[in-house]
Amino acid sequence: MIIAIIALSVLAVAFGLTLGYAAIRFKVEGDPLVDRIDALLPQTQCGQCGFPGCRPYAEAIAGGNADINQCPPGGEATIMALADLLDRDPKPLNPENGQEKSKTVAIIDEMRCIGCTLCIQACPVDAIVGAAKHMHTVIAEECTGCNLCVPPCPVDCIDMAPVKQNILAWKWPYPEQKAAGRTT
Amino acid sequence: MIGAIRRQLWTFHGGVHPVQHKHVSTQSPIRRPRLPQRIVLPLHQHIGEPAEVVVKVGDHVLKGQMIAHATGYVSAPVHASTSGKVVDIGEAPIPHPSGLSASCIVIEPDGEDRWIEHSPVENYREIAPSALRNIIREAGIVGLGGAGFPSYIKLNPGHHKMVKTLVLNGVECEPFITCDDMLMRERADMIRGGIEIIRHALQAEECLIAIEDNKTAAFESMRKAVAGMDKVEVVQVPTLYPQGSEKQLVRVLTGKEVPRDGLCLNVGVVCVNVGTAAAVHRAIHLGEPLISRIVTITGGAVGQPCNLEVLIGTPMNELLSQCDGDISRIERMIMGGPMMGFALHRSDLPVIKTTNCVLAATVTDLPPARPVMPCIRCGACADACPVNLLPQQLYWHSKTKDLDKVQEYDLFDCIECGACSYVCPSNIPLVQYFRYAKGDIWTREREKEKSELARKRHESRQKRLEREKAEREAKRQQKKSALDATGMAEKGQEEAAAALQRAETRRDAALREAEKRRGEGWQEGTKDDASRTRESERDSN
Amino acid sequence: MAQNNFATIARDGLWNNNPALVQILGLCPLLAVTNTTINGIGLGVATMMTLVVSNGIISLIRNWVTPEIRLPVFVLVIACIVTVIELAMNAYFHELYNLLGIFIALIVTNCNIIARAESFASRNPLLPALFDGLMMGTGFLLVLVALGAMREMIGSGTLFANAHLMFGESARALTIRLGDYHGMLLAILPPGAFIGLGLLIALKNAIDRRRAERKAVPAVAVAAPEPHTA
Amino acid sequence: MLLRHMAVTAVLLGAFAVFGTALVALTENDTRDLIAQNEREALRRKLNEVIPKNEYDNSITTDTVQVVSKPLLGSAKPITVYRARKQGEPVAAVITTVAPDGYTGAITLLVAVRYQDEAIMGVRVIHHRETPGLGDWIDSERSDWIGHFTGHSLSDPNELGWRVTKDGGIFDQFTGATITPRAVVKAVHNSLKYFSAHKDELFQSGVAAKDAAGVDHGTE
Amino acid sequence: MTEYVLILISTILVNNFVLTKFLGLCPFMGVSRKLETAIGMGLATTFVLTLSSVCSYLADTYLLAPLGLEYLRTITFILVIAAVVQFTEMVIHKTSPVLYQVLGIFLPLITTNCAVLGVALLNVKQEYGFMESAVYGFGASVGFTLVLVLFAAMRERITASDVPLSFRGPPIALITAGLMALAFMGFTGLIRE
Amino acid sequence: MPLTTSTSPHAKGHASVTAVMLQVLLALIPGVAAYVWFFGWGVVINITIAATAAVAAESAMLIIRKRPVRQYLGDCSALVTAVLLGMALPPLSPWWLTVIGVIFAIVVAKQLYGGLGFNPFNPAMVGYVVLLVSFPVEMTSWLPISTFSSYDMSFLETAAFIFGGQLPPGITYDALTEATPLDTLKNNLGQGNTVAEIRAQLGLDDVTSLLLSVIPIFGTIGGKGWEWVNAGFLLGGLWLIYRKIIGWQIPVAMLGAMALISGAFALYDPGHHASPLFHLFSGSVMLGAFFIATDPVTAAASPTGRLVYGAGIGIFVYVIRVWGGYPDSIAFSVLLMNMVVPIIDNHFKPRVFGHGRK
């Protein structure tokens, strides 16, 4: 019995020494996974995922504290990309976080805008320009459609309009399957 | 063929033999239709940047007057196709698979059809190729074979590339379409004129005119027209769809394969459509810009199928009614042929530069799609594909939106010829899946760029806020130390605490607000159709 | 992540997050020994005991282990527990022990145990940890029994064969023969194990879906797990 | 820093190892005899299936001899022979013979042969991999086919009789499976031959001998 | 030499670890959604399994057997395996950052792969010598990798299939594994031990 | 006035799944006829039972899965599965054997994966192998060919046996059944006999010895009528290739691989290895090569991939026949290669137009 204890503890101690050594010697800095996850998120910064922005959500996923189906702006495509990266089964968007909607862009009704700058403070990507007391405008190309500027506006002059369809940006739709031949 | 040495021809993989239906529209000669009530000229009838309007509403324009000029290298101007008044500049429905509208210039013809002054080139051999190209550019000539690529670019071989062969594409492999056939029968001399000019511009050694062996009249007519020209040969190629596609045609004629992502130019060939050559002839020798083209009006719903020389901008329904067309019998109306053309959403759309055919098909011409069955991987599609792709695999991966995998299977080499869908026993709309996947890849790339931009802006904003905060903090510290110095620290601390308190309440409120929005705001949005269909599918599973 | 609600723990272990049916862990013993029900029970009980004890110990020591030796320590602890159980089984249920073969020793690498240690025991106090071990173990045991019964009945036309190995000679009478049926061998062969478990999981999914649908009837039909292949 | 860290981890792990091992070692201490006894019991139960308990009075599980005879016992590895004695007199030998040519591999058998008349007291299959449902009828749990050997000897039946019915012998084959029974019959027959040739050597406890056929006797 | 070939054929095809011996199933099910990851896992497992098969043989013959501590096998083997895994991780990290990128995340998972401990225990049970243990370990892991990779490729195809909802994911994967096991039964009898 | 729209191509060829499947069934006729000639009515009864069970199972699954029954049943793929499975079973299989096999094939191997087009494994072969491992006794008892048998069973007697297990009076099951030539070869080789001795033991039947004088290669190569059955399937298969229903790659690669390996071994040691002709014309090789391995759904997609796939099957068939535990192994070999198909598909793509030649 003594032999047993000695034999095994020797083994364990040797092992512990190596591990202690390895832990210090091969410390991995940062988590490259977060960057890779973040790169897949739409960067709308809307907070619908329940985190204050895309990067925090990415960190939460990497840390195992959030599921991959919480980003409505990214929708199915983002979920699939995340599932692929993390080797998990894709799942439908969590309805608690919202629904996947077509892309929108904020439009400020310039007649009503009082120039209070509240929307500028709310916009996470600085897509609104204008000085205090002067009317503001949304730079459409830079607006991510996150909706965050809408609630703060005291005169309700901001509308979210669907991104306009045009021929250059048009793409062929996913083929709908005739009811009978549906292969899903 | 008599006396002609049979030229060695090569083959390409695959191809199909759809029923031709060509004879119906070759019974009568090319006619000119009546002047229409309205001419609608889209600014974007070609590949590249849309043209830019140079007239105003209310202006009176002459036939052949440039009303929109080219912007950028790949672009083409638009000319008034008759004289009249500009009555509108704005969105109007155009022939496009999306059924969407786009910017157009609308002209009300004055009935005089008065030309702007012609300025033909006296002797094209004496002017530099670049000047020649500029004339062609200003004449608004784009490829009439279907793609609408500005032709002057093609006529510029660049500094180092040698063009050995000019290929004239008179293959016209699509069923129903006969505009090139009729053009070759009736206006071979114009094509000959075009060939001379283009050859001169390119300094091409030889010229091959390819015609499928189901168009013997055109073959004979072209042979007569080019007789006596040095190193010009009319080549009869076996009928096989999609031989008209330039890469496949170059392979058949020269045995060379245009490399992927490459142009015919890479193998020393330039390929132009016979109609384009005729248009070049007109531009140089007659000084006429591209304002009309030959359009095949055919299909079961047309009483007298024929070819018309149509002014660009003429509404198609007017053409149909002049050929005894019965719009009520139309099952599908297609611009182009049944293999590559697209279905139109309405019948009053204008003819544009790339409209080679208006097919008013009845149910018997084009029976409605049969129900789609699952792919049985039979490989018929792969056998038919002229590019030697594996459509069944492309389909499998586009269906699951696996965009990396489709690219591994060379999605972007697909020329969307439809041969695969044509032979598929399961009636799968393969080409549509491929188009969808291509579009999706492009969109995702665009979105990726956009989100990258958003991230950068967000980060810089975050940094700015931090910096501002730090600055404020520094200021506060300064103030505080100043206060300390004057023995008023207590008040300062109180103030700071109060500020902190305020900040906290603000933050809490913001959080609550966010919470609330997450609770309600996001769900009220109406469900779009896509998600609804998905749900109903789910239900039935 | 700490949920100290015992009802939740129970529901998780037995159904919602069942180790075998949902987490798909611990498959090796699950498939290897379930050609008879009794084997399944034997291994299930052994696994459950290991789970409870290991969860307990790991919960107790959770604040002492540094991250880099967390895994080795857990493994060591589990290995010791398993060896003790193995010796005990060898001593008291010798024939069953022989039947189960190396799969008793392999409880050490049963992914369930290390998974519970990692995700629950090392983050929760003793009592919930013990209970979690019990529930997860029971959940696993139930699946072992279900799969064992299914395979045994279809495959050899008996139920509780070899009961005496576990419950003593008097239990021989427990064995049930299904009449003249001699069994479809597939079920007790390796392919039958995989397919059987697949069917069990599908059954659970079907039940869950049916329930979700019932719940969701008044509202808009809520997303049942829709795969990405719409 | 590094050293300290190493020491901490080592000590921690070592401590767990000590505790764990102590626990295991204690258990082992307690169960060791029981397990050994279990193993003996199990073996004895197996042996008792081929040779009734009351036929012998020696410690059959330990009174063994290792022999090698590839041609007759089917394996190049040493094979254990258990010797049953009553009041010191040889009663029977239980040979763990191998039938190498089963349908899907070797079949391991226990063959008990009576010393006195060289007749079979019992045969059991202890390990086989034959096709379930086809070849596994040799297992006593599946059928009592294996019991038919009891009482037969080299002379009963004669050489030609030691075959399956299909080959003209007296032992039945199973529907659709001839190879398995053929292999078993052959192996049992060979064991008898071996026993008859070496029976006295087998019972000379502790004597190691070598005969011309390359048979290697030796006590364990 | 033949006996090594036989061991190889036996472990890879006839007695495949995953499909007939039921070892290493969790990674088989868990890391087979994507072909690339499956290949990574396979390579990592092959290396670790072979090495730990040898190491545990050494530990058994030169440590446990002389001291009469056979009952400590399980504990010793698992410690050895953990050490080997850690060691592998270190070596790869040091020598090839690229390989580490690929295999790194799989290594810790291997510690709890039954196949690794299973090989060590089966070596003892079958009384294999040094070379035999090595070949057995190698064969077992090649067999594991082979079916893992085939399985992953099949699963990629199945995700695109119109599988009934209740069967999506693990159930159909298990059924597929079952049919693979069925196909592997064709190798029965190829090796007669 | 909006018009109907569709996406190009708007024109469509005439091919349909149903037509493909019906032609496969048509091509089976010569083989089936030879089969019935030599093995009696059991074959027909088996196929009928299988077809009925397949239609029932497929309809049931389609209803449960809420799919349009008419449309999917109309593709006739279930019939092909049923006929192939029915033919692969011993002609005297009890009815329940056929039914279980078909249910497994249609329900588990096909519909659980989503039905036509989605199954990675050949359904008929899954059904066959499931039966083989589950009911080995029933699955290994074959009738000798009728002209060689001690008793010629009539249609009614056959039906009575299949449905009720009743043998004609005075006949025992063992007397009716015997091992197939492949089985005999394998067992006898195992006992140390040489090929020549075994062949002598197999003997010739009247029909074949008659024909032997006309066409010298027939009669002794595959043993007792089997080569006629194989020749029938070969004929039907060639017609399918001609009709472009199947490509030539799989059959050629499979038969080629088998011929090459068996030829090499037969040359090396003719005493213990049967000739290539024996291998090609015995068992279900031709059925396998032209009808089973070519199942488009479960085979490799690209032409080169198909060559690899076919060759793989041929190699496995030979290896398992000669060294494995099963006398014939088309089913196992097909399933084994089915597993490899996704990998083959990933690796063997045709050279795309304009891409550099490899």
Ligand SMILES: Cc1cc2nc3c(=O)[nH]c(=O)nc-3n(C[C@H](O)[C@H](O)[C@H](O)COP(=O)(O)O)c2cc1C
């Ligand atoms: C983006 C783009 C760039 C092209 N650049 C050239 C060019 O530089 N020179 C040229 O001769 N043709 C050029 N082409 C024309 C193509 O070779 C081809 O003739 C044209 O796309 C129409 O061909 P299709 O109808 O077969 O698609 C270009 C085409 C595209 C789409």
Ligand SMILES: Cc1cc2nc3c(=O)[nH]c(=O)nc-3n(C[C@H](O)[C@H](O)[C@H](O)COP(=O)(O)O)c2cc1C
């Ligand atoms: C599938 C396919 C079929 C085509 N068929 C023809 C055709 O029949 N005739 C033709 O002139 N161009 C056809 N084209 C377009 C040619 O590829 C090429 O763009 C054209 O001949 C170039 O001449 P252009 O620029 O003068 O139009 C086809 C293209 C594709 C992709």
Ligand SMILES: Cc1cc2nc3c(=O)[nH]c(=O)nc-3n(C[C@H](O)[C@H](O)[C@H](O)COP(=O)(O)O)c2cc1C
């Ligand atoms: C799947 C399969 C498994 C078999 N398993 C066995 C077996 O375990 N034992 C056996 O003797 N024969 C087995 N056989 C061989 C045959 O049934 C063989 O025909 C028989 O042993 C000898 O035939 P006979 O009885 O007609 O002489 C098997 C055959 C097959 C196809």
Ligand SMILES: Cc1cc2nc3c(=O)[nH]c(=O)nc-3n(C[C@H](O)[C@H](O)[C@H](O)CO)c2cc1C
């Ligand atoms: C040439 C050809 C061969 C076929 N071979 C088989 C076969 O071997 N087994 C089978 O179940 N179905 C076969 N089918 C039918 C069908 O493809 C098969 O059931 C699908 O696997 C079902 O998805 C075949 C069909 C064709 C066209």
Ligand code: SF4
């Ligand atoms: S929901 Fe999506 S887009 Fe919005 S913040 Fe979260 S991750 Fe970013």
Ligand code: SF4
């Ligand atoms: S403008 Fe409004 S909607 Fe657009 S990004 Fe800024 S806050 Fe979001």
Ligand code: SF4
């Ligand atoms: S032709 Fe249609 S059914 Fe055949 S493989 Fe191609 S896509 Fe599939």
Ligand code: SF4
């Ligand atoms: S559409 Fe694309 S995939 Fe289909 S045949 Fe044409 S080139 Fe090939």
Ligand code: FES
């Ligand atoms: S139980 Fe064996 S690997 Fe998980």
